[in-house]
Amino acid sequence: GQQVMQIPQYQHVQEGEDFTTYCNSSTTLSNIQWYKQRPGGHPVFLIQLVKSGEVKKQKRLTFQFGEAKKNSSLHITATQTTDVGTYFCVRTYKYIFGTGTRLKVLA
Amino acid sequence: EPEVTQTPSHQVTQMGQEVILRCVPISNHLYFYWYRQILGQKVEFLVSFYNNEISEKSEIFDDQFSVERPDGSNFTLKIRSTKLEDSAMYFCASSEGDSHGYTFGSGTRLTVV
Numbered sequence: 001g002q003q004v005m006q007i008p009q010y011q012h013v014q015e016g017e018d019f020t021t022y023c024n025s026s027t028t029l030s031n032i033q034w035y036k037q038r039p040g041g042h043p044v045f046l047i048q049l050v051k052s053g054e055v056k057k058q059k060r061l062t063f064q065f066g067e068a069k070k071n072s073s074l075h076i077t078a079t080q081t082t083d084v085g086t087y088f089c090v091r092t093y094k095y096i097f098g099t100g101t102r103l104k105v106l107a
Numbered sequence: 108e109p110e111v112t113q114t115p116s117h118q119v120t121q122m123g124q125e126v127i128l129r130c131v132p133i134s135n136h137l138y139f140y141w142y143r144q145i146l147g148q149k150v151e152f153l154v155s156f157y158n159n160e161i162s163e164k165s166e167i168f169d170d171q172f173s174v175e176r177p178d179g180s181n182f183t184l185k186i187r188s189t190k191l192e193d194s195a196m197y198f199c200a201s202s203e204g205d206s207h208g209y210t211f212g213s214g215t216r217l218t219v220v
């Protein structure tokens with residue numbers, strides 16, 4: 001179908017450890033967006049990737065778009081407690097949110 | 108920083124009643140969206156709105172739902188004959204363009220009892 005799957009569903013890490021969430025689509029994506037939702041909050045736009053193989057960085061966050069434009073990843077280096085939340089990738093075609101990865105960071 | 112404003116923040120309604128959720132999108136944004144999120148679960152697309160008409164809607168957005176832009180600033184979601192399973196957080200979002208990032212409001216928590 002039109003699902004956008006993310007793995008893992010949950011991730012607990014010790015503060016300072018790295019974290020990666022993977023986003024996979026069954027269809028080729030024209031672009032992919034990433035959002036962060038803090039507990040009890042609303043999704044907040046982080047970035048959009050458009051080009052095949054594109055890599056973008058925002059401080060400790062690295063976003064990558066797959067060569068085939070069917071997958072994407074978000075990597076956080078040296079997690080902090082402020083990174084806690086659920087990370088969603090979004091396929092803008094048909095406005096589909098991925099299943100999300102909930103990150104907990106243990107101090 | 109410009110915000111999307113949603114009211115009320117929490118609405119409790121009796122099953123079978125109609126509710127109207129209100130949103131004020133960012134003023135220069137052209138695209139508006141409604142999403143819902145059942146507690147802690149996936150964010151589900153309901154409808155997108157552009158140029159005063161629905162541009163896309165999901166299977167969830169059936170005859171029970173309608174959207175309106177009654178004036179130049181408000182964007183509303185009406186839910187008729189509410190059911191227990193309509194209980195969720197409803198998020199409004201707006202964007203400059205269909206492939207731009209969405210700015211979400213803080214949501215309306217709807218509880219149907």
